[in-house]
Structures are given as structure tokens and as C-alpha cells.
Amino acid sequence: MIPQKEGELQLSRRLEGVSESATLKLNATVQQMKAQGVDVINLTAGEPDYFVPEAAKKAVIDAVHANQSKYTPVGGLPALREEIARKTNEQQKSLSSNRPWKSNHVVVTNGGKQALFNSLMAILNPGDEVLIPAPYWLSYPEMVKLAGGIPKFIPASGAQGFKITPEQLTQSIGPHVKVLILNSPSNPTGALYSKEEYKALGAALAQSPYSKNIWILSDEIYDRITLGATPFCSFLEANPELVDQTITINGVSKSAAMTGWRLGWSVAGEKVTQAMLTLQGQSTSGVNALAQWAAIAALKLPESEFTSQVESFRKRRDLLLENLKKARKLEKYTPDGAFYVFAGVGKYLRPGEDSIDFAQRVLEEAKVAVVPGTPFGDPECVRLSFATDEKSITEGCQRLVSYLDSI
Ligand SMILES: Cc1ncc(COP(=O)(O)O)c(C=O)c1O
Incomplete structure (x- = not known):
């Protein structure tokens, strides 16, 4: 937040203490260096390096020719809301066999980001x-x-697989807690909760005397990108009894490589959905119509359409970890999902340094861009993305390892 001086036109205090997105800022620096001709290897990507599926591209072109240019309903095109309800029901079978989601439980948003923002704005009081x-x-x-x-943080170190335990959850719940945010697979750690682990968290929550006051925001945006033996599990699939207090967040950004098309959604009970519709109706309205037609097409594609992409992420994760092996003081964890390795650099930090200083050094001296863990809540880790080509992964790791050897 830019400091405000007396005598100047004043801005809202709402933004005091709110930081700008560190990843978007870093990406801008890297792009600038590249434009100046610096040979930088970029391991910061927060998006898949695939193209939008052909079916989605064709849907947009068809929609343009069919003059689909008018405002759409605030909650999204009916056909898209239906498609989202169908997908969610498939992922939450233990719930949907009794209480299937319908299109009126869905709000289509500008990316998963707006669905999260709508949810928090609709739920929280000061x-x-x-x-x-x-x-x-x-x-x-x-x-x-x-x-x-x-925000109240529950620490989940690499030693515990970057996942919170039921005991930690029990200890963290107090009378003022209104929301629990869960994200599996996780950005930045790639941690993935199994059905059993989610059940245990749900049970811990249910035992609390405050459980009925707490909303669960389950961010499932990386659902398709699972890399290990543990399959993806939606929070409500493990805890269908928590249906009235859970909001499922998802979108096509990561699962269908459509980050720039800005399309996400929330699925939740009627009351909170209505509140989010009111909020969105008075702010951004319905999402870009063309992106909605594209999303319908992307959601209709069979899973087999994406198998090779996920397989390639798995291969590139292994390549990255293999190349990092030589950096013996680097703490490495194998991610089960998403496309990031979150590595501990604590042993390489100089006195008083955190991962932001470290990432700056690596960028300037090794010409490799990595994302510092500090804004993600871990000052001793960095995030390395493997959503890039194999050559960049190999070369980036080699540069990083030889730099780490030299210090
Ligand atoms: C965990 C997580 N949730 C939500 C989002 C937002 O996704 P979108 O680009 O659809 O707004 C991201 C994007 O990086 C993410 O990593």
C-alpha cells in the first residue's frame, strides 16, 4: 500500500496493511529482464504451459458468429451453471446421491479468485x-x-507434509472463528489431503462447540492435477454432512489451461449463493459471455483429453526433483498435486535474510527466477514451478545447484 501524506487527496483505509500480489510483481520483473535481453530461466509460472483445448476455442468462435454479445445472467449462463453442478455432483457422489447440486447453487465468477473474494465478502464481519x-x-x-x-494461521511444516492435523484444528478453533480455508492440491506446496485425512479434519471440526458457526471454503482449483497415488478428494465428498456450511471453489484456469480467460465458480447453499449474487450483481455482473461458452465446451470434454498433460506434469516434477538432488542442503518435498515444488532454503540463508532476499540473489547471480515463500507464509522456502519445458527445468536446476554449491 502506498503511504499517504497529509494534505494530499486521501485513499481508503481499506487497503492499509494489504500487500500487492508478490507473484504478479515478480513475473513483471522477469519479463522486463527478458525484454532487456537477459538470459533468465523462469521457474515462477503459476499457470499451465498448455494451450486452451481446441473445443473451447471453437466454442468461442461459434459464439462470436452467433452474436453472443449481450449481458449474461449475473450467476452465469444456465447451460454453464448446469455443467458446473454436474461436475461438482460427480466429485461429491456421497453428497449428491441424496442432495444433488443444481444450477441455482452455482455462481460463475471472474476466475476462482473472485469466487473466493465473493465468499469472504458475503460471510465476514469486522x-x-x-x-x-x-x-x-x-x-x-x-x-x-x-x-x-x-487471518489466523495454522502452521503445517514440510515435516508434516504441509498438512494440518485434526489436533491442530481442534486447538485453533475459538469463539471468533468464522471461516476455515482449505486448499487441496495446494499452491504452493502441492500437498493433497486424502479422503481419510479430510474425514478426520471434518470430525475434528464437528466436535467443536463452535462448529455450527464455521464456514469451510474449499479451494479445489488444482483438482485435475494429481501426481501421486492419492486421488483428488473434494472436501464434501469426505464430509457430506457439512454441506450447509461449505463453499466449493473451482474453475477452468488450471484444469483446462484457461487462466487468462478468467472463469471460475462457487457452489454452495442457496442463502450464501444469493448473497454472492447480490454482491456480484452490484459490482462486476455476469462474466464475459465468450469465456462462459468456452468453459461449457471445456467442461464437456472427457477426462482422457487431459491425461497426457497430467502425465507430463508428473514427468517434469520427477525431472525437477532429480536435478535438485545434488543440492544436498536444500530440503525437498515431493508434491502430490499442482505443479510446484516447495523447497526449504533455510541452510543457504545469510544472517537476517529471508526467502525474498534469497530469490533476489538467485535471480541476479544465477539468472534463475524462483518465487520466495515469504508471502506464502514460509520465509525459508522457495517455490519452483515445473509448468515449463524440460530444457528450462534442467538448465534452471543446474544453474541453481551450481550457484548453491558456490556459496
Ligand atoms: C490456490 C489457488 N486458488 C485460486 C487461484 C485463482 O485462480 P484464478 O486464476 O481462476 O482466479 C489460484 C491461482 O493461482 C490458486 O493458485
Whole structure:
């Protein structure tokens, strides 16, 4: 937030203490260096390096020719809301066999980001606490603050697989807690909760005397990208009894490589959905019509359409980890999902340094861009993305390893 001086036109205090997106900023620096001809290897990508599926491209072109240019309903095109309800029901069979989601439970949003923001704005009152397992996706605490809430972190170190335990959850719940945010597979750690682990968290929550006051925001945006033996599990699939207090967030950004087309959604009960529709109706309205037609087409594609992409992410994760082996003081964890390795650099930090200083050094001296873990809640880790080509992964790791050897 830019400091404000007396005598100047004043801005809202709402943004005090809210940081700008560190990843978007870093990406801009890297692009600038590249434009100046510096040979930088970029391991910061927060998006798949695939193209939009052909069916989605064709749907947009058809929609343009069919003059689909008018405002759409605030909650999204009926056909898209139906498609999203269908997908969610498939992922939450233990719930949907009794209580299937319908299109009126869906709000189509400008990316998963707006669905998260809508949810927090619709739920939080000033002073409400929001539990966030750390490391976390860097926008969660900033969004909580913008919505008037107070982020409360539950630490989940690499030693515990970057996942919170039921005991930690029990200890963290107090009378002011209004929301618990869960994200599996996780950005930045790639941690993935199994059905059993999610069940145990749901049970811990249910045992609390405050359980009925707490909303669960389950961010499932990386659902398709699972890399190990543990399959993806939607929070409500493991805990269908928590249906009235859970909001499922998802989108096509990561699962169909459509980040720039800005299309996500929330699926939740009628009351909170109505509140989010009111909010969205008075702010951004319905999402770009063309992106909605594209999303319908992407959601209709069979899973087999994406198998090779996921397989390639798996191969590139292994390549990255293999190349990092030689950096013996680097703490490495194998991600089960998403496309990031979150590695501990604590043993390479100079006194007083954190991962931001470290990433800056690596960028300047090794010409490799990595994302510092500090804004993700871990000052001793960096995030390395494998959503890039194999050559860049190999070369980037080699540069990083020889730099680490030299210090
Ligand atoms: C965990 C997580 N949730 C939500 C989002 C937002 O996704 P979108 O680009 O659809 O707004 C991201 C994007 O990086 C993410 O990593």
C-alpha cells in the first residue's frame, strides 16, 4: 500500500496493511529482464504451459458468429451453471446421491479468485477470524483483510507434509472463528489431503462447540492435477454432512489451461449463493459471455483429453526433483498435486535474510527466477514451478545447484 501524506487527496483505509500480489510483481520483473535481453530461466509460472483445448476455442468462435454479445445472467449462463453442478455432483457422489447440486447453487465468477473474494465478502464481519493453514496461497490473507476479517494461521511444516492435523484444528478453533480455508492440491506446496485425512479434519471440526458457526471454503482449483497415488478428494465428498456450511471453489484456469480467460465458480447453499449474487450483481455482473461458452465446451470434454498433460506434469516434477538432488542442503518435498515444488532454503540463508532476499540473489547471480515463500507464509522456502519445458527445468536446476554449491 502506498503511504499517504497529509494534505494530499486521501485513499481508503481499506487497503492499509494489504500487500500487492508478490507473484504478479515478480513475473513483471522477469519479463522486463527478458525484454532487456537477459538470459533468465523462469521457474515462477503459476499457470499451465498448455494451450486452451481446441473445443473451447471453437466454442468461442461459434459464439462470436452467433452474436453472443449481450449481458449474461449475473450467476452465469444456465447451460454453464448446469455443467458446473454436474461436475461438482460427480466429485461429491456421497453428497449428491441424496442432495444433488443444481444450477441455482452455482455462481460463475471472474476466475476462482473472485469466487473466493465473493465468499469472504458475503460471510465476514469486522473482527471475524479466518483459519488458514500455512503455507497458503498468498491471496487468502489479503482477501480476508479486505473483507474486514483477521487471518489466523495454522502452521503445517514440510515435516508434516504441509498438512494440518485434526489436533491442530481442534486447538485453533475459538469463539471468533468464522471461516476455515482449505486448499487441496495446494499452491504452493502441492500437498493433497486424502479422503481419510479430510474425514478426520471434518470430525475434528464437528466436535467443536463452535462448529455450527464455521464456514469451510474449499479451494479445489488444482483438482485435475494429481501426481501421486492419492486421488483428488473434494472436501464434501469426505464430509457430506457439512454441506450447509461449505463453499466449493473451482474453475477452468488450471484444469483446462484457461487462466487468462478468467472463469471460475462457487457452489454452495442457496442463502450464501444469493448473497454472492447480490454482491456480484452490484459490482462486476455476469462474466464475459465468450469465456462462459468456452468453459461449457471445456467442461464437456472427457477426462482422457487431459491425461497426457497430467502425465507430463508428473514427468517434469520427477525431472525437477532429480536435478535438485545434488543440492544436498536444500530440503525437498515431493508434491502430490499442482505443479510446484516447495523447497526449504533455510541452510543457504545469510544472517537476517529471508526467502525474498534469497530469490533476489538467485535471480541476479544465477539468472534463475524462483518465487520466495515469504508471502506464502514460509520465509525459508522457495517455490519452483515445473509448468515449463524440460530444457528450462534442467538448465534452471543446474544453474541453481551450481550457484548453491558456490556459496
Ligand atoms: C490456490 C489457488 N486458488 C485460486 C487461484 C485463482 O485462480 P484464478 O486464476 O481462476 O482466479 C489460484 C491461482 O493461482 C490458486 O493458485
